Every structure is written in structure tokens, then in C-alpha cells.
Amino acid sequence: MTSIRVVLVASVALVLVAAGCGESANSEPVATTEVAMAKSYRFDPRTIEIEAGQSVTWTNEDNFTHTVQVDGQKDHKVERGESVSIAFDKAGTYHYVCTLHSQDMDGEVTVR
Numbered sequence: 001m002t003s004i005r006v007v008l009v010a011s012v013a014l015v016l017v018a019a020g021c022g023e024s025a026n027s028e029p030v031a032t033t034e035v036a037m038a039k040s041y042r043f044d045p046r047t048i049e050i051e052a053g054q055s056v057t058w059t060n061e062d063n064f065t066h067t068v069q070v071d072g073q074k075d076h077k078v079e080r081g082e083s084v085s086i087a088f089d090k091a092g093t094y095h096y097v098c099t100l101h102s103q104d105m106d107g108e109v110t111v112r
């Protein structure tokens with residue numbers, strides 16, 4: 001009896017862990033070159049997919065200054081109402097953050 005109860009508890013725990021992980025990791029990339037810095041403190045869409053040679057334009061639609069820094073590259077400050085475009089020439093997956101709000105604002109560009 002005791003061993004059956006232990007197995008049941010373990011499987012419930014596994015289901016909970018799996019559900020928690022799926023939420024952020026499985027967001028499908030959106031095929032677009034336009035990302036909004038939306039209200040409040042968000043990149044929208046957060047995960048995008050483009051073709052090699054295309055540029056991505058981030059536009060600040062929030063009420064606060066944000067930045068875009070692709071990992072390993074320079075930081076671009078984007079004031080309210082302004083935008084910045086960054087070209088991606090090589091295929092790969094590029095992670096980026098707003099360095100002012102890196103806890104809340106990050107995203108990924110997949111270049112095909």
C-alpha cells in the first residue's frame with residue numbers, strides 16, 4: 001500500500017513541473033520584422049523569426065525609455081516613440097534584452 005501511494009504522489013508532481021515549463025518555452029516564433037516595446041515593459045511579439053539579411057525594427061510604444069541589446073553587440077537606447085533597426089546577416093538564434101529592465105524584457109530572434 002505504501003509504495004503505491006508514493007508512486008501516485010511522484011507522478012502528480014511531474015505533471016505540475018511539465019505544465020509550468022511549457023508556458024514560456026513553447027511560445028511559437030512569429031514571422032515578422034517588427035517588434036513593439038509595448039505597455040508596460042514588454043517586447044511584443046517576444047520571439048520572432050526572420051530570413052538572413054533582413055533587419056528587425058523595434059519601436060517604443062511604451063511610456064518609458066527602453067533599450068535593445070542583442071547578446072554580444074552594443075546597446076541601443078530607444079526613447080518613447082522612437083525606433084531602432086538591427087540587421088541580421090547570419091543564420092542563428094539571437095537573444096536580446098532591454099538592459100534597463102532585463103528582468104522583465106527579453107526576447108529572441110531566429111534567423112533562417
Ligand SMILES: [Cu+2]
Pocket residue numbers: 041065066067098099100101105
Ligand atoms: Cu525596458
